[in-house]
Amino acid sequence: MKRNLNIILMVILGAMLALGGCLQTQIQSPGQTQPPAGKGTTQKTCGEYCPTLPHIECVGKWNISGVYPDCICAFECEKQQETGGTVQPNATAQNGGTANQQPPAEISPYATLPPRQETDIIDGAIQGIKSAFYNVHSGTFSENCVSWAAQAESGPGPQEIGLTAPNVLFEGKSIDGLRASTFCVFKNSEDKSSTIYGMAVFRSKTTKLDEQSYLFDVSYPPVFSPDLLRDCSVFARDYNLNENRNLTITYSFTCVSATSQ
Numbered sequence: 001m002k003r004n005l006n007i008i009l010m011v012i013l014g015a016m017l018a019l020g021g022c023l024q025t026q027i028q029s030p031g032q033t034q035p036p037a038g039k040g041t042t043q044k045t046c047g048e049y050c051p052t053l054p055h056i057e058c059v060g061k062w063n064i065s066g067v068y069p070d071c072i073c074a075f076e077c078e079k080q081q082e083t084g085g086t087v088q089p090n091a092t093a094q095n096g097g098t099a100n101q102q103p104p105a106e107i108s109p110y111a112t113l114p115p116r117q118e119t120d121i122i123d124g125a126i127q128g129i130k131s132a133f134y135n136v137h138s139g140t141f142s143e144n145c146v147s148w149a150a151q152a153e154s155g156p157g158p159q160e161i162g163l164t165a166p167n168v169l170f171e172g173k174s175i176d177g178l179r180a181s182t183f184c185v186f187k188n189s190e191d192k193s194s195t196i197y198g199m200a201v202f203r204s205k206t207t208k209l210d211e212q213s214y215l216f217d218v219s220y221p222p223v224f225s226p227d228l229l230r231d232c233s234v235f236a237r238d239y240n241l242n243e244n245r246n247l248t249i250t251y252s253f254t255c256v257s258a259t260s261q
Contacts, residue, residue, distance in 0.1 A: 046071035118242040122149065122180040122201055125238070125250045129197040132236070132252060133186055140189040146225045149180040166221035168200070170209070177204040179248065183218070183229060185258065196229060196255040201248055209234055209251050218255065231256035 050064045050073035063074040148168050167174040168181045183198035198218065218229040232255040240248050
């Protein structure tokens with residue numbers, strides 16, 4: 001009986017020793033298998049991540065801050081770029097986004113206009129003011145028209161118009177790019193009233209005549225007309241390309257009266 005008790009005690013003691021070894025192993029295992037912090041692993045950095053983002057095509061550098069994955073990636077151009085008539089600011093690409101894209105080049109709305117001889121543009125403008133008058137007036141009228149044009153240079157091919165002739169003045173000043181100007185006085189045969197329509201063709205995209213509610217006086221060189229057209233205002237604009245594909249703008253206008261200068 002005593003021998004059996006000793007055997008039982010030895011079995012219990014052995015079991016306790018075995019269990020104690022397992023507990024010790026379980027407690028120590030994390031410390032034995034966990035590598036020291038910062039060793040044995042690869043951590044991506046913002047300096048590696050940001051240059052992989054797309055950015056605007058320009059000479060510049062990345063301005064990087066933050067800790068991956070919360071990176072702030074800004075690509076800064078050394079100077080602004082001009083593309084298609086617009087100025088592109090410095091581009092910034094944020095983490096998870098894409099850089100600003102350059103817009104397509106601006107296309108002129110006049111690029112598809114068919115070119116015309118400048119003399120044809122001027123002749124068409126003169127006919128245009130006559131048509132405009134008769135579209136809103138009925139009766140019998142006499143016409144007295146005065147036309148001024150910058151002198152054309154001689155030579156073969158498309159004619160360039162020079163500025164050797166005395167200029168037409170608007171509010172006492174010449175406007176750059178004037179190619180021709182005409183005014184017509186339509187006199188009613190019955191009541192003798194007069195109505196004035198005129199036109200001016202410029203080689204330009206815009207002039208001061210485009211200002212809203214702008215009333216102006218027009219004077220021609222005395223050799224053409226001694227009259228001063230007063231209180232004129234634009235009622236129509238027309239755009240064309242001449243034979244050299246230069247943009248022209250035609251203003252059609254009416255004037256309240258004509259007085260001697």
